Amino acid sequence: MAARVLTTPRKRPRQERSRDTVEALMIATARVLIEVGYDHASTNRIAETAGISIGSLYQYFPNKEALVAELCKRQGEKEFQILFDQMEQVAPLPLRRAIPELIRAIISAHRVEPKLHKVLMEQVPRVGALKNVRDLERRIGDLLRIQLEARRRQIRPRHLEHAVFILMHAVEAVTHAAVLDNPEYLDSDKLVEELSDLVMRYLVP
Amino acid sequence: MAARVLTTPRKRPRQERSRDTVEALMIATARVLIEVGYDHASTNRIAETAGISIGSLYQYFPNKEALVAELCKRQGEKEFQILFDQMEQVAPLPLRRAIPELIRAIISAHRVEPKLHKVLMEQVPRVGALKNVRDLERRIGDLLRIQLEARRRQIRPRHLEHAVFILMHAVEAVTHAAVLDNPEYLDSDKLVEELSDLVMRYLVP
DNA sequence: TGACGATATGAGCGAATGCTCATATTTTGT
DNA sequence: ACAAAATATGAGCATTCGCTCATATCGTCA
Numbered sequence: 364m365a366a367r368v369l370t371t372p373r374k375r376p377r378q379e380r381s382r383d384t385v386e387a388l389m390i391a392t393a394r395v396l397i398e399v400g401y402d403h404a405s406t407n408r409i410a411e412t413a414g415i416s417i418g419s420l421y422q423y424f425p426n427k428e429a430l431v432a433e434l435c436k437r438q439g440e441k442e443f444q445i446l447f448d449q450m451e452q453v454a455p456l457p458l459r460r461a462i463p464e465l466i467r468a469i470i471s472a473h474r475v476e477p478k479l480h481k482v483l484m485e486q487v488p489r490v491g492a493l494k495n496v497r498d499l500e501r502r503i504g505d506l507l508r509i510q511l512e513a514r515r516r517q518i519r520p521r522h523l524e525h526a527v528f529i530l531m532h533a534v535e536a537v538t539h540a541a542v543l544d545n546p547e548y549l550d551s552d553k554l555v556e557e558l559s560d561l562v563m564r565y566l567v568p
Numbered sequence: 569m570a571a572r573v574l575t576t577p578r579k580r581p582r583q584e585r586s587r588d589t590v591e592a593l594m595i596a597t598a599r600v601l602i603e604v605g606y607d608h609a610s611t612n613r614i615a616e617t618a619g620i621s622i623g624s625l626y627q628y629f630p631n632k633e634a635l636v637a638e639l640c641k642r643q644g645e646k647e648f649q650i651l652f653d654q655m656e657q658v659a660p661l662p663l664r665r666a667i668p669e670l671i672r673a674i675i676s677a678h679r680v681e682p683k684l685h686k687v688l689m690e691q692v693p694r695v696g697a698l699k700n701v702r703d704l705e706r707r708i709g710d711l712l713r714i715q716l717e718a719r720r721r722q723i724r725p726r727h728l729e730h731a732v733f734i735l736m737h738a739v740e741a742v743t744h745a746a747v748l749d750n751p752e753y754l755d756s757d758k759l760v761e762e763l764s765d766l767v768m769r770y771l772v773p
Numbered sequence: 774t775g776a777c778g779a780t781a782t783g784a785g786c787g788a789a790t791g792c793t794c795a796t797a798t799t800t801t802g803t
Numbered sequence: 804a805c806a807a808a809a810t811a812t813g814a815g816c817a818t819t820c821g822c823t824c825a826t827a828t829c830g831t832c833a
Contacts, residue, residue, distance in 0.1 A: 405820060416782040525762045529742050536741030537734050557730045564769040610790060621812040
């Protein structure tokens with residue numbers, strides 16, 4: 364096994380058929396990851412699942428990590444979009460109504476293909492995708508910060524940086540744990556209420 | 569590669585020299601994991617680092633996952649102990665003094681060999697150690713629940729199960745993120761204060 | 774239409790890894 | 804002192820995996 368360092372695509376698909384190839388590879392990567400996990404997801408297997416030769420795979424991705432990193436990026440983008448849209452929606456609402464809506468959105472974001480989400484989250488540290496995830500975290504933090512700044516006079520915390528850091532990680536972790544390991548918590552609205560309480564009480568004076 | 573399923577030790581070391589062998593393997597596993605990461609930590613390499621033969625390794629562990637799972641268990645035990653001790657210490661204190669102390673203890677627990685902690689956390693889903701971690705989570709949850717029950721009349725939340733779930737995951741995630749990715753947040757006491765605020769405000773009526 | 778770039782193919786090489794097993798050494802119990 | 808049990812050894816087998824490269828096919832455009 365040669366040293367694997369690159370995680371960026373090798374070559375850009377220029378014609379439509381090659382774009383199809385790349386799409387098929389992404390879909391196959393997701394399927395194989397869900398089916399057998401990262402360890403047993405060999406590039407040969409992914410290519411076979413995609414119905415594409417192993418050679419073609421290596422035209423566009425230098426290694427397995429790059430495949431997974433790209434998938435991470437796309438999945439993250441989807442989830443970010445859900446959050447972004449909802450942030451716009453709740454901007455005019457008062458805090459006590461905005462917060463539950465946002466939390467619901469975060470749960471929804473985690474529920475986009477939850478099995479894939481889970482595998483990717485588990486493998487993120489191992490592929491070069493950490494940078495992507497950090498970027499995403501930063502962008503989500505920025506969104507949140509903008510919301511908090513707009514409501515600066517109504518909220519208690521002075522150091523927005525700390526507030527963003529704490530709220531973001533706290534809500535993300537609880538949501539993550541609920542969606543992936545305790546889905547029964549999501550049957551009722553209780554968890555949303557409790558999480559909203561946590562956030563509200565931290566924010567209001 | 570044969571199918572690897574067992575993650576429990578094969579044989580119990582009965583004599584002292586074999587207990588030494590197992591200890592050496594644990595230490596070597598930790599070292600190699602920190603040095604080269606899970607993927608490049610081969611059993612041959614671990615045995616070599618431990619200064620024992622590969623055959624001996626397989627006398628006590630059926631595969632690499634079992635080695636890492638055992639290490640996870642031990643590390644978790646250490647961290648649990650820190651929490652357990654501090655829980656006893658703060659039991660007689662009023663909430664506003666108990667909470668910051670507990671949070672400090674959690675940070676300390678994360679700081680026991682943080683590099684090892686990080687690698688293990690990343691790899692937990694891949695080894696059979698998930699069960700160990702779940703157990704640990706449950707035991708920590710139990711500790712927390714006992715504390716909350718003892719103070720039942722002073723706190724607001726009625727559903728202790730939800731409260732435990734939320735507080736545990738929230739504090740753990742923020743601590744984890746701070747220790748592993750933003751250690752500068754720990755230079756001052758600011759994060760402890762803010763986290764304490766989060767918890768206090770959620771708990772008090 | 775023809776020629777060149779883009780894309781696709783897949784057999785197979787080289788390297789690494791997990792793990793066994795036949796053998797040797799040490800400890801224990803009597 | 805000696806037999807049996809426990810423990811240790813490491814060469815090497817079987818397998819897998821990542822990846823290349825020589826070759827073939829397709830798309831585009833003058």
